[in-house]
Amino acid sequence: MAFPAQANGSPRAVRSSEGSFFWRKLSEHRTALWRTASIGLFFLAWEIAGRIPISFAFPTFLETLDAFIRMTLDGSFLAAYAQTLQPLVIGIAISAVIGVGLGIVMGLSRFAEWLIAPVFVVLQAAPMAALIPLITFVYGIGLVSKTLAVIMLALPVIALNGYKAVRNANPSLVAMCYSFQGSWWQRIVKIIIPDASPVIFAGLRLGLAAGFIGVILAELLITPTGIGDLITYHRSVADYPEMYAAVVSIILVSTLTLAALEAFELRVLRPEKRRS
Amino acid sequence: MRNITAEAATAATKTAGAEIAVEVRGICKMYNEVEALRSIDLDFPAGKLTTLLGPSGCGKTTLLKIIAGLIPATSGEIRVNGKTVTGPGPERAFVFQDFALMPWATVMRNVAFGLELKGMGKDERQAIAAKYIAEVGLSGFENKFPHELSGGMRQRVGLARAFAVNADVLLLDEPFSAVDEQNRRKFQEDLLELVEKEKKTFIFVTHSIEEAVYCSDRIVILSRRPGRIAQIIEPEIDRSASPDAIRRDQGYLDTVEEIWQGLKHYVD
Numbered sequence: 087m088a089f090p091a092q093a094n095g096s097p098r099a100v101r102s103s104e105g106s107f108f109w110r111k112l113s114e115h116r117t118a119l120w121r122t123a124s125i126g127l128f129f130l131a132w133e134i135a136g137r138i139p140i141s142f143a144f145p146t147f148l149e150t151l152d153a154f155i156r157m158t159l160d161g162s163f164l165a166a167y168a169q170t171l172q173p174l175v176i177g178i179a180i181s182a183v184i185g186v187g188l189g190i191v192m193g194l195s196r197f198a199e200w201l202i203a204p205v206f207v208v209l210q211a212a213p214m215a216a217l218i219p220l221i222t223f224v225y226g227i228g229l230v231s232k233t234l235a236v237i238m239l240a241l242p243v244i245a246l247n248g249y250k251a252v253r254n255a256n257p258s259l260v261a262m263c264y265s266f267q268g269s270w271w272q273r274i275v276k277i278i279i280p281d282a283s284p285v286i287f288a289g290l291r292l293g294l295a296a297g298f299i300g301v302i303l304a305e306l307l308i309t310p311t312g313i314g315d316l317i318t319y320h321r322s323v324a325d326y327p328e329m330y331a332a333v334v335s336i337i338l339v340s341t342l343t344l345a346a347l348e349a350f351e352l353r354v355l356r357p358e359k360r361r362s
Numbered sequence: 363m364r365n366i367t368a369e370a371a372t373a374a375t376k377t378a379g380a381e382i383a384v385e386v387r388g389i390c391k392m393y394n395e396v397e398a399l400r401s402i403d404l405d406f407p408a409g410k411l412t413t414l415l416g417p418s419g420c421g422k423t424t425l426l427k428i429i430a431g432l433i434p435a436t437s438g439e440i441r442v443n444g445k446t447v448t449g450p451g452p453e454r455a456f457v458f459q460d461f462a463l464m465p466w467a468t469v470m471r472n473v474a475f476g477l478e479l480k481g482m483g484k485d486e487r488q489a490i491a492a493k494y495i496a497e498v499g500l501s502g503f504e505n506k507f508p509h510e511l512s513g514g515m516r517q518r519v520g521l522a523r524a525f526a527v528n529a530d531v532l533l534l535d536e537p538f539s540a541v542d543e544q545n546r547r548k549f550q551e552d553l554l555e556l557v558e559k560e561k562k563t564f565i566f567v568t569h570s571i572e573e574a575v576y577c578s579d580r581i582v583i584l585s586r587r588p589g590r591i592a593q594i595i596e597p598e599i600d601r602s603a604s605p606d607a608i609r610r611d612q613g614y615l616d617t618v619e620e621i622w623q624g625l626k627h628y629v630d
Contacts, residue, residue: 256462258458258460258462259462259464261458261462262456262458262462263479264432264450265432265450265454265455265456266450266455266456266475266476266479266523266527267450267451267452267479267480268479269479272479276475276479277464280464280466281464281466
């Protein structure tokens with residue numbers, strides 16, 4: 087990306103001021119432009135694929151968009167998300183608190199690492215979908231099971247990222263804090279956690295993404311509620327545009343949530359990244 | 363120049379008349395099976411800049427970190443102002459080779475960090491930090507972040523942070539090694555001014571002979587592993603001359619040459 091911008095530099099200078107203004111504006115928004123174009127191309131390919139059609143169960147982009155707008159306006163998305171977000175929010179909140187906490191403890195203490203880390207390594211490797219029937223068996227089909235499904239997917243990645251981040255905290259900064267007689271607590275709060283926060287946050291983002299997988303799995307496998315219900319129902323009555331609209335909506339919601347989390351991190355925790 | 367190595371080891375450690383800030387007594391350091399330092403006895407006169415010079419791997423940084431209390435010695439004792447060192451203390455401040463600045467904090471917060479750890483109030487510590495930021499020549503950069511500064515400027519932040527805690531002894535671990543040559547020269551000149559002004563004891567680790575001779579009141583040359591004191595030299599350079607005159611001074615050049623002749627056989 088940097089190279090074409092450089093190459094544009096010299097001819098731009100000799101062009102008339104009007105032209106150079108246009109080019110400057112264009113290159114300012116270059117990234118946004120490319121992103122829009124990429125998404126546009128994807129929708130175009132979708133539309134064409136839907137019109138061929140590659141399968142009778144594959145709606146075109148415009149049909150899906152139409153269904154999406156309809157479902158947004160009639161409130162069915164609102165009602166669905168009110169249900170879906172419950173186990174997700176509770177599960178992610180629990181996973182974040184416990185995961186970051188355990189991650190930090192494991193990073194700081196060899197004993198805790200030895201005790202806890204293997205559990206999470208195994209949990210992360212285990213196929214969670216296979217364990218969901220087990221949860222149902224023990225905790226029934228209610229909110230508890232769905233929350234547990236979210237936690238089981240989100241917790242290991244959050245805890246393991248936190249642990250790695252703390253374990254790899256910059257030793258030079260730790261020595262600096264020690265040399266200025268920082269206490270044990272100051273070392274953790276003022277140096278290790280801020281230094282580890284980018285990786286902890288990467289873990290939270292991955293955990294949130296895993297949480298979305300967990301809640302949808304739970305809604306598809308345990309009992310159809312919320313957005314899982316929309317998908318299952320519309321599939322069963324062959325309303326494919328509606329089904330795709332529901333799928334697209336969950337992708338959209340999870341992407342936007344992750345982007346918001348990233349923006350929050352930049353704003354609150356890493357002021358130095360914002361300027362560059 | 364005065365070479366005081368010839369005087370007996372005991373005499374070498376005593377400096378006539380001068381007050382002793384840091385005493386090193388029989389320091390040995392083993393890293394597992396590797397002997398890094400062997401029975402180092404050394405005095406650092408107060409208010410002077412003493413350089414630890416030596417080939418790489420001679421343990422000069424290890425000795426500095428032992429004095430700082432960052433790593434324990436295998437045997438021996440360090441006394442600062444007569445008190446035995448058991449860990450880092452408020453009378454010593456360390457300047458790190460890799461700057462060790464918090465990337466998420468502004469210049470102001472980095473410089474004031476030592477005071478922040480002591481629990482000093484925000485206004486008070488920022489006033490002190492501002493003074494030292496000005497002293498190292500970084501006024502106007504208070505709200506910049508480390509990544510916005512050059513290597514030389516970052517180390518000035520590290521130096522200001524060490525000054526801000528008002529320690530008697532400043533320990534500098536190859537502070538200019540990550541700074542480019544031109545900035546380094548300017549920085550050395552500024553450092554000498556600060557040494558003059560702050561009246562503190564400086565212990566300085568470097569592998570640059572020119573830097574050692576240019577900056578130091580006294581140079582301790584360590585031999586290769588296991589580190590032992592090979593020579594102690596006092597350059598006795600007239601610091602009232604301009605920096606450029608010093609760099610052309612015959613005494614300066616002779617001292618550099620002599621140290622190089624002494625160190626040459628350690629280089630493979």
